[in-house]
Every structure is written in C-alpha cells, then in structure tokens.
Amino acid sequence: MTGFTIKHNELTAAEFCELWGTVWGEPPKIAQTELAMAHTLFRVSVFDGEKIVAMARMIGDMGLCCYIKDVIVRPEYQSRGIGRLMIEELLSFVRKNGVQGTEVFVELAAMPDKIPFYRKLGFDENDAHRLKMMLPAGE
Template identity: 35%
Template sequence: MALEWRHAIDAVNAVDWDELSRLYEIAPLGHKPPESLKQVYAASLFKCLVYEDGRLVGAGRALADGLDCSYICDVAVHPERQGTGLGREIVAALVERSRGHKKIILYAVAGKEPFYRKLGFRRMKTAMAIFRDEPLAIARGLVEED
C-alpha cells in the first residue's frame, strides 16, 4: 500500500491525538498522553506522520531552532511496519528537514544505538541529562549511576 506522509499539523492535516498516543504505547515507547503529545508536537519545528490506508503507522518530530540545533525525538513505528525501513525513512526525512543546523542530535532508546549509527549519527562524549525520574533512567540504561 502507498504511504501518505504529512509534515504539518493544521486544519487540513489534523491529528487524532488518541491514535498517536496508542502508536507510542504499542511501538513501544511508553505512555504519552494525547494532551502531552499535542503540546510537544506544537512546539516541534519539524513533524513527520505516516499513514497507510488512513491509519497512523509511523511518527517522529524534531525540536529545532532553525540554525544551531535540531533534536530528533519520539520516532515510533507501528509493530506491523517495524523492520520494513519505515523508521529509517522517518529519521531520514527529519534529518533532511534539519539540514543547515550546526548539529542534529538524536535521543535513542538504549540498545538502538547501532541502528542510528548506520544513519550517520555518532555517540556524543559530552552529553549530559537531568531526568525527572532518575532511578528509572538509570534502570533503562539512559544515564550512568554516580
């Protein structure tokens, strides 16, 4: 089936936020409430939503300032479409829209680093983070324990 790619959210390209929330749950990227997704997508300069037969099968976004930094995050692919290259295509679309920024940063789920390395991303040696739930971040392998 042909995929429909949307890069804007507006009256013509409305999003079913409940459907997007379900996609993140089954991808699995965790629980992201619809209202939270609406807020973070509104704040993101670049968006990528992929539909197949009217059903949302992939999504991703990039927070960007238009010049210095673009941060790609929340790339999710429906389990039925995982392994088909759709995730790679979503990341490539967001990287292309981010061209011209001094740096493009991507936050990966622990264990997925080799996938992103194939797409040109390199591990940062100086990245630091503060997590609201630090014990969970440590348990998931996202940050080192002191």
C-alpha cells in the same frame, strides 16, 4: 517502499498517543501532547491507508541545534525501511531550512539496542551523558 502516505506537520496528539502506546505503554496526557505538537519544528507521520503506522518529530531552534524525538514505527511495520525514511525526512527538513553554508548540530538520545540503527543513518556518539529530571509543571 510503496503504498504508504507520508505526511508533514499533520501528526495529532491523539495519533501520537496511540503510537506511543504500541511500544512504550501508558502515553503522556493529551493536553501536554497537544502543547508539544504545537511547539514541534517538524512532524512526520506515515500512513497505511487510514492507519497511522509511524511517526517522528524534530524539535530545536533551526539555526544551531535540532533534536530528534519520538521515533516510533508500529511493531508489525518495523524492518521495512520506514524508520530510515522518517529520519531522512527530518534531516532533509534541516538541510532545507538551516542557514546556507553552516552546520546544524542534530542530536538524539537512544537506548543501546537502537544505536546501530542510528549509526547506519550517519550518527555517531560523543562522550556527553544525558542528564534528566521529571519536573512537575503547571504550578
């Protein structure tokens, strides 16, 4: 994979929303995305020249558990190894920053058609189900 620039912790809220819109439709509000970027442990973004083509981020506590979120490769750049590269970058960040001699629980949620992608990268499933709620904030 040549010709791409990989950036660490530079992903902006505007870039996040732009990429989100290429695959998932209406993005979140910019203010909540800014707050999210500020509280993210590690952000990876990939550029083709000036154009952002992919992003992924890691949230968590670093010591015990980390959670992979918002892995997106712009549709016309998919299937070129960029998704794999970003996951490897996130995992490398945990390897370098976790407590030596321990293991960190790295998890994520994936739609069924993306599970083979994550399996190829070393993830497997357990029996836990994802529970969710959309909670109104800012009251």
